[in-house]
Amino acid sequence: MSAPLVTFDDVTMTFPDGTVALADVDIAIQPGEFIALLGPSGCGKSTLLRLASGLETATGGQTQVGTRQIGYVFQDATLLPWRTVRKNVALFAELDDLSAGETRERVDHALGVVGLTAFEDHRPHQLSGGMKMRVSLARALVNRPKLFLFDEPFGALDEFTRERLNDDVRGLFLRERFTGVFVTHSIPEAVYMATRVIVMGARPGRVIGEFAVPFGEERGEAVRYSPEFAELANEISQCLKGAMA
C-alpha cells in the first residue's frame, strides 16, 4: 500500500471554551479513496476537514496532508455576489497569481466539467441553488485538487437536486481522480458516494466504526436500491445507534 495522502494521528481538538471536538482520532486516507465522514452533529467531522485544509490547527496529535492542491466546498456555495460566474470560478487562480492564459484554461475546463459554460457571465443572484453549488465545485476544481474536501455540500438543497449533484461529484471523482473526503449525516448518501465510510460519534468526537463499501465505480439506481446497499446502510445505522445509546 502506498503512503497515505492524509493522516490524522492521535488528533485532539479542544476549543478555547473547553469543548472537546475531537479526541484521539486516528485516520489514514489513501490516495484515490473517497471517504464519507458520517456522524451526528457535533461529532467533529467538519473540524477534521478544517484541520486537513489548514483552516485550523489541532491542539494535540499530528495532522499530515501530502498535497497543497486542495479543493474545499462549503455547505453554502459562498460565491462573491459582485462577481460573474467566471470571475468566481477564477478566484483561486487569481489568489495564486496564475498567468492569464493558465487561468483561462483552468476556468474553461472547470466550467465545462460542471456544465455552466453558457452561464459564465451570470451573477450568482441569477442562479438556482443547485447551479450556485456547481459554481462552487468549479471554483474548487481550478485548484486541480489532489485532495477534495466536501463539507456537507448539498445539505441545503432539495432531495432531487442533491442526488443529481452527488452524481456530478461521483462523475468528477471518476474523471479527475482526486482523493475525496465527504462530510454528511445521511447514511444512504455516505454509502452511495464513498469507497469507505468512517462513522463518528459525538461528545467527544471520535471514530466509532469503519465500513468498506463493496460497490464498484459505476453506481446508479441499481446500486441505490439493491439489497446489499440496504444491508450495509442498516449495519452502519446499528453502529451509530450503538454509539448513541
Add this chain to the structure above:
Amino acid sequence: MTAGVGTPVPRRPRTSRRSLTVILPIAFGIAFIGLWYLTSTLLLSPSRRFILPMPHEVLVEAFLTPKNLLALLGPLGTSSVIAMLGLAIATVIGIVTAVLMSQAKWVEITLFPYAVALQSIPILAIVPLIAFAIGYGFESRILVVVLISLFPIITNTLFGLQSTSPQMRELFTLKHANRWTVLTKLQFPAALPALFTGLRISAGMAVVGSIVADFFFRKGESGIGLVIDTYRNQLNGEMLYGAIILASLLGLVAFWVFGLLGRLFVGSWYRPDAR
C-alpha cells in the same frame, strides 16, 4: 455532467409597482399644491399673504423672471460647489477611517465614540469654535459640510466592510491571502452597497450643511442660505420661497444622483431584498 440542474431565476415583473411609484408621489404633490392655494387664499389676509405667496406667484417672480432666477442660480451654484467639495473630503476621510477601523479592532474602539460624538454635537454649537479657529471664509463652510456629512459615511462603510461572512473570509484564508488582498477583493466590494447608502444620506446632509454654514460664514461668494436669509429680512415671500424650493431641489438632486451612482456601481449584482 449535464447542464440541467436548475434554470436561471426569472426576474419578477415590476411594471405595476413602478407605475404606482410614479403616480402616488405625483398625486401627493398635486394635493399638496392644492392645500397650499387653499391656505394662501382662505387663511391669510392679503396684507399677510407674503408669509405664503401663492404657487404661481412664486413661479412667475422667482423662476420665470430671468434676472431673479439668475440671482438665485448663482448662489445655488456656490452652495453646490461647497456641498460637493465638503462631501468629497468627508468621503475620503470617512472611507479611510472605516477601513482603519475594520483592520484593527482597537482603532474602532478608540475612534467610534468620537464618531458618535461628532454626530450628536449640534453643529450650531461648534460654529463659533470654527469661526474662532479658521475664520469666516470658504474653508469654514466646507468644514461644516464635512462635519455634518462624515458620520453616515463612516458607519455605513464600516458596516459594509464587516458584512462579509466568515466562510467568505475563509476562502481567502485557504490561499493565505494577505490583508490587502482581502480588503480589495472581498471587503471593499462587499461594502460598496452600504457605502452608497451612506453617501446618499450624506449628500443630503451636505446640502443642509452648506446652507446652515451660509448663515454664519458670510465672507466670499454668497450661497443659497445667505440668499434665503436676505429675502427673509426683506419680507420678499416670492423670492424666499423660490430660494427654499431651489435649495430643496439641490438636496433632492444630490440624493437622487447618489442613488443613481449606487445603482450604476452595484445594481448589476446587489439585491437588497435577497442577500
